[in-house]
Amino acid sequence: MTPFKYTRASDAADAVRKGAATGVKFLGGGTNLVDLMRETIERPGELVDVSGLSTEIVETDEGGLRIGAGVRNTALAEHRRVRTAYPMLTRAMVSGASAQIRNMATVGGNLLQRTRCSYFYDEDGSRCNKRVPGEGCDAIEGFHRGHAILGASDACIAVHPSDMCVALAALDAVVHIEGAKGARTVPLVDFHCLPGDRPDIETVLEPGDLITAVELPPMPFAAASTYRKVRDRASYAFALVSVAAAIEIEDGQVRDVRIALGGVAHKPWRATRAEAALRGAPAGETAFAGAAATELAGARPLADNAFKVRLAERTIVSVLCELAGVTA
Amino acid sequence: MSITINGKAVDPPEDPRVSLLDLLRDHLALPGAKMGCNQGACGACTVLVDGERVLSCLTLAAQMEGRSVTTIEGIGSPDVLAPLQQAFVEHDGFQCGYCTPGQICSALAMVEELRRGVPSHVTGDVSSEAIAFSSEELRERMSGNLCRCGAYNGIIDAITATCRETAE
Ligand SMILES: Cc1cc2nc3c(=O)[nH]c(=O)nc-3n(C[C@H](O)[C@H](O)[C@H](O)COP(=O)(O)OP(=O)(O)OC[C@H]3O[C@@H](n4cnc5c(N)ncnc54)[C@H](O)[C@@H]3O)c2cc1C
Ligand code: SF4
Ligand code: FES
Ligand code: FES
Numbered sequence: 001m002t003p004f005k006y007t008r009a010s011d012a013a014d015a016v017r018k019g020a021a022t023g024v025k026f027l028g029g030g031t032n033l034v035d036l037m038r039e040t041i042e043r044p045g046e047l048v049d050v051s052g053l054s055t056e057i058v059e060t061d062e063g064g065l066r067i068g069a070g071v072r073n074t075a076l077a078e079h080r081r082v083r084t085a086y087p088m089l090t091r092a093m094v095s096g097a098s099a100q101i102r103n104m105a106t107v108g109g110n111l112l113q114r115t116r117c118s119y120f121y122d123e124d125g126s127r128c129n130k131r132v133p134g135e136g137c138d139a140i141e142g143f144h145r146g147h148a149i150l151g152a153s154d155a156c157i158a159v160h161p162s163d164m165c166v167a168l169a170a171l172d173a174v175v176h177i178e179g180a181k182g183a184r185t186v187p188l189v190d191f192h193c194l195p196g197d198r199p200d201i202e203t204v205l206e207p208g209d210l211i212t213a214v215e216l217p218p219m220p221f222a223a224a225s226t227y228r229k230v231r232d233r234a235s236y237a238f239a240l241v242s243v244a245a246a247i248e249i250e251d252g253q254v255r256d257v258r259i260a261l262g263g264v265a266h267k268p269w270r271a272t273r274a275e276a277a278l279r280g281a282p283a284g285e286t287a288f289a290g291a292a293a294t295e296l297a298g299a300r301p302l303a304d305n306a307f308k309v310r311l312a313e314r315t316i317v318s319v320l321c322e323l324a325g326v327t328a
Numbered sequence: 329m330s331i332t333i334n335g336k337a338v339d340p341p342e343d344p345r346v347s348l349l350d351l352l353r354d355h356l357a358l359p360g361a362k363m364g365c366n367q368g369a370c371g372a373c374t375v376l377v378d379g380e381r382v383l384s385c386l387t388l389a390a391q392m393e394g395r396s397v398t399t400i401e402g403i404g405s406p407d408v409l410a411p412l413q414q415a416f417v418e419h420d421g422f423q424c425g426y427c428t429p430g431q432i433c434s435a436l437a438m439v440e441e442l443r444r445g446v447p448s449h450v451t452g453d454v455s456s457e458a459i460a461f462s463s464e465e466l467r468e469r470m471s472g473n474l475c476r477c478g479a480y481n482g483i484i485d486a487i488t489a490t491c492r493e494t495a496e
Pocket of ligand 3: 362363364365366367368369370371372373374383384385386
């Protein structure tokens, strides 16, 4: 680790003031940042600890929830209203990392966790456009079994590793941000970027921006939602593919639906094409399979991750069948 | 502000690069918590912070100011083993013992999480308040602690024997 200074922010305004200097990084639980600093991939000159700020979950006037950026992953997973009104979020939280890490990790840090691409971590031995823009990407012709099949570029094929963010994308969540120019909000689906030719730019945040909260709008039909994660071992592993979904069925027809995918792209992937294909369709396996195929039609897999295309389609169908109570 | 470690006040290190694990092992001669991977992947460094299980390798000691840390040295002693430690001996919950301090700290907090009703990945109905105590739940909840010797069956037996009553 390169030397740095450690301070704690007393409130959001203090954090934004401190964050305006160059070389400052905010610290949540540290479960990603401390690791990246040890590998000298991140080299901040100062850490401003913001984990003690905004640690509450409150109901909004509209009947949704406002989740403070400092809320720990376990606290979010076990929150009564989250478990009953947005169970897909609880399921996504408890399928990520381990209990120890979830006790430490914050919501703000989870949003900003960086990719687990092994070449990104291998500073001495590999080329990576995310670490050193323009250097090249060793994953494209290398080990890329876990990499992106949707929205990737010639510069980077990494995936966003978060489970939480997949559920947030499906739930129409909004990110609250405070920065030098004041407060603003960004929908979660617009918060992370596709890699394009600048994979080092991962979100729409400006330097020094502080995440203060994530807001969930009310979504009554999300009370019967779920999250399914497919991975190489039964627990404590990142997703190969994951699906967050909620579906509202009336008289056998799909009235409304939310689907988001994890493990397939540089950002949590909201399956808007599949959703559009499903609205008004009969709720059954045929329509689900058609919608899944429509979404994955845009997939551009590489040699070793082509299996993810069918895996994603089948997981979408299986999850929708489970929610609709029909057999796949 | 100081850090409380096994009941004693300790000054945080001057260099903020020192992790909680390094503080314990290298500065305070508390070698119970083990370094396996030093990157969050094995659980050997698990300790309790204000009663919650966390990984000391990914924690900066500076983050612990004002908080209370319990390591395996604060749980039992060679002469007076804690009930869970005794159960690990009786049920062959270890072979080389390297992962054991982490397993025991983790299990003690895990039982509290179960009692509090924290759902897990294998919980059938996450909206339900009470979680059934099952071997499947225990295995999932302990999945953050790896054991290279593969003593998992003994570990689960030891936890089950000691903690069933506490959790229910
Ligand atoms: C072994 C291992 C396995 C894992 N498995 C999974 C998994 O299966 N699924 C999964 O989803 N995740 C997994 N994770 C990742 C884990 O979820 C993240 O490390 C965690 O969510 C990051 O949160 P944190 O609070 O510790 O962030 P930190 O490490 O503290 O920070 C991460 C980033 O966020 C920034 N930041 C933090 N808070 C704010 C804020 N309020 N405003 C602005 N910027 C902020 C920091 O500057 C930093 O850049 C795993 C991690 C490990 C080590
Ligand atoms: S996929 Fe992205 S993160 Fe991985 S080596 Fe290529 S540029 Fe780097
Ligand atoms: S040493 Fe901390 S998790 Fe492996
Ligand atoms: S007993 Fe040897 S690693 Fe677990």
